[in-house]
Amino acid sequence: MMAATLVSRALGFLKAILLVAAIGGTSEAIGGQTFEIANSAPTYLFALVAGGVLGAVLVPQIVRNLHDGPAGQENTDRLLTIVLVGGAVAAVVLTLCAPGIVWIYATTWSAQWRGLATSMAYWCLPQIFFLIAFAVLSQVLNARGVFGAPAWAPAVSNLLGISGILVFLFLLPSGLGTVDSWSPLMIAVLSGSATLAIAIQALLLLIPLRRIGFRMRLRWGLGGLGHMSTLAGWTLLGVVAGQAAYLVTSNVASNAGKTLKELGVDGPSLNSLSMAYLLMLLPHGIVTVSLTTALYTRMSGSAARNNLSEIDALSTLASKPVAYVAMAATAAFVALGPLITEVLFGKPIIGHVLQVLAIGLVGFSQACVLNRTSFALQDARGPFTTQLVIAVLSAAGAAAALLLPPELTVIGIAAGISIANFAGWLTAYLSLRRTLRNRGHVPAGQRPLAFGYVRLLAAAIVSTAAGLSLVAYTGTPTGFVGQVTLLAAAGTCVLTVFIAVSWILGDRTLNNLRRR
Template sequence: MAATKLASLAKSSAVMTAGTLVSRILGFVKAMLLATAIGVTVGGAADAFDIANKVPNNLYMLLAGGVLNAVLVPQIVRATRRTDGGRDFTNRLLTLTVTLLFAVTVVATLCAPLLVRLYSTSAWSPEQTALAVAFAYWCLPQIFFYGLYTMLGQVLNAKSSFGPYMWAPVLNNVVSIAGLLVFIAVFGTGQQGEHAVGTWDAGKIALLAGSATLGVMCQALVLIWPLKRIGFTYRPTFGFRGFGLSTAGRVAGWTFAAVLVGQLGYIVTSQVASTASSTTGEPSASNAAYSLAYLMFMLPHSLVAVSLATALFTSLSTYAADDDVDSVRSSLALGTRLVGLVNVFATVAFIALAGPAAMVIGGGSQEQARSIAPVIVTMVIGLVPFSANYLLQRVFYAYEDARTPFWIQVPQVVLTAAGVLAAGFLLPKPLIVAGIGLAMSCGYLLACFLSAVLLRRRIGHLGTGQILLAHAKFAVAGGLSCAAGFGLLRWAGPEAWDGRLPALLTVAWIGLAMLGLYLAVCWVLRVSELRAALETVRRVLKR
């Protein structure tokens, strides 16, 4: 039974994982080029652009992202059982969403100065704040296109067309990379502070921030073609009362409240991280370094947890609508174990190779890479509970329950914010963002525990014994692999990762050695998820 479900999941998520992998690789290339263009760890233009480019992401997540992800798929799955296949309901839901997205984007763009001040710190100079505001005017229209991308993608997912949603960000990264290459060719690099705050004019700002927004626009609009291929035709339909949208509105309201609480916590994180920005030119991990570390943290989560959760969400919504609790429970348990298998290795690999990995993405000197490495380590500690909680939340949403995730979010954010503030007050400036990463990991662990306890009350047992046993085996294999990674890196010496190319080669060969040992130990420990996965791969290759 498990092998059959695994084969089904593999088939559904393979294309998504491939698209996500290509997108993430290009995302790392984009991050490397951005670091080359304007730097990473030294305060100034890098932090100004980082804040401006994160504001639309954060506002989108606050006002639409979590709401769309929680609402659209379950609602569309249930609507397909209507006589018209849910077409009228879907058109009205999309019309309402597009209207709200457009209004929010216009208001947010007009409020760019206020938003920049909200996410930055008063310690910034007036010139740095003005530069961030100029970037924000170019970046804030991304809110609408991020929302459009998510909305169209979730319609595709509800129709079991998963690939385009995961491949569309590839186009975004290609466009952004092209913009960065043109920027470097025209204006040069910023590794030695050439692009100080006072050197930015309208042309430089428009090229850097405009190409970032153009990429998001292309990411959204490219989904129109696959929607037409599956026969979906959207017609704007107004009139939102009396058509069954009340449940969607209730779920959206609770989801919005949960994301609002999360964003309030992030404002604290952003402001505390801004205080770590160096004003003397010394390497110091601040907002830009936080974003780079978070990019690495999200790589394994996006490759495995998001792909599996996307493939599972449609079936989970169907099982929940049919009140098939056994199928919900078994699908969740299998998904959690598979994600854990990958994430435990990713955790130990990033811990052992944090320095070289930071060098590959951030460039610069080893001193700069070492200032980023602790952020990567403390952040990645929370990867396993973060992804597990992501899957648990999808079960609540499949049951149209967004209230419980909200009440889980509240203590998580309180704990994280308290840890972030403590890091800002108690730690020296170079370690503040590393302390933020540790606070985030503690928050993820608390949220995962609360989600598991509350979900168990709803659907009975979760297969917790099997999940914990599997993760114990993963931990043994991961511990041995991590020790081997540290030993190999010490044997290679610092000169083995002095520069981006040597660091990339070092990460590659040590990472492969760690992976081989990890898989070998898992095989000896009879990890059933690994054996089932290898059997699935063998069958695919045989066909």
């Protein structure tokens, strides 16, 4: 899974680089800002409609159904029927509501800007169904212990997305112009290829499903599913809170982008925040998501046997390497953020957003591990509380960023998100320990783990200082080759210093990973 995720993320970065070249990545490009709204809306609406619920419900339920024979298979069929048919209906309805959806995410935009974003959204919003289908089919495979195919499918999807952008770049007019320069063909190629890539990603999973002998029949009814309603309800409330916070963030950031464009200033906008997120989530996707996806099935099996001590141990097992990688990545991003985005996108502005956003990476990753553990225990109230805390603080940070100059607004939003992620980590930790105690298990002591975090923090501070000093001493070259050379040297310096200092302070995470 880590190998597949690494390839997929690398292709995703290539796609992002080409996308910035085609339509821009900061406030100076109207096409980049409008496409960001249109193409991100399906992802956020998918999360609102089904994403969080599917992740919390499907794997534990299917793992339990595997032990129930024919009755369990019937329950699985009913569950999948409801999700897939409901997803298709939701996708159709939301696509028809494209003008209203664009307005909700960018209320301050002019009618021209919203019109272009709406035309793109009509092509992009059908992605919702295919995202739901991919989530359902991949969860079925994960519950059966098949992880490779769901991990590799996004890589194929990114290849198709790259192909569409290349067609746009070389065969169509520039997407860096005004609203009037966008033709229906340009919109269809850019947005349609994005949706086609997501559709192929879902359809590819039908092949491994047939290989493992899975056959689904459409079964109607709610028999055997009533006990899941509480879990799904809490999860849905958490997702709603997150989406409400994103609405605030989206409107504040898109308004900043519009204002900067009108002032003739090239600064960070909503698409800049999206690109910074893409970079920040690289280590999270490779390590955290891969580990928690694999361990989630094991945790769900342990929960079915009521083996709480094993669940506690598996959660701790995931937390250590996740913290190590997150701290090392934070050091690299904070030290080298502007240089990284200068090399990738030609825009150091995005790197300033990345520097601030990356500070909260360890909190984001640790909260993910703890929430997954709670979901395996069929507890959604704790993750809801975590999501609520993150949502409230993120929205408050975005609202406070309105007080900043427009060129600093998105950076202020990033700072609020980082603070919210640390608060979410603390909330998830306290919620999980309370759940384990309420079920009769005394959680393992956390003092060794806390000392481990302190060691990693010290290593991150020293390695960040080393990276910043090297870049400041040499200065950023003007040529691309010089920039890449400096990035390679500075990145090696940061990671080497981090590994050395953490080792000197007694951290042995790398040894433990090799043994396992």
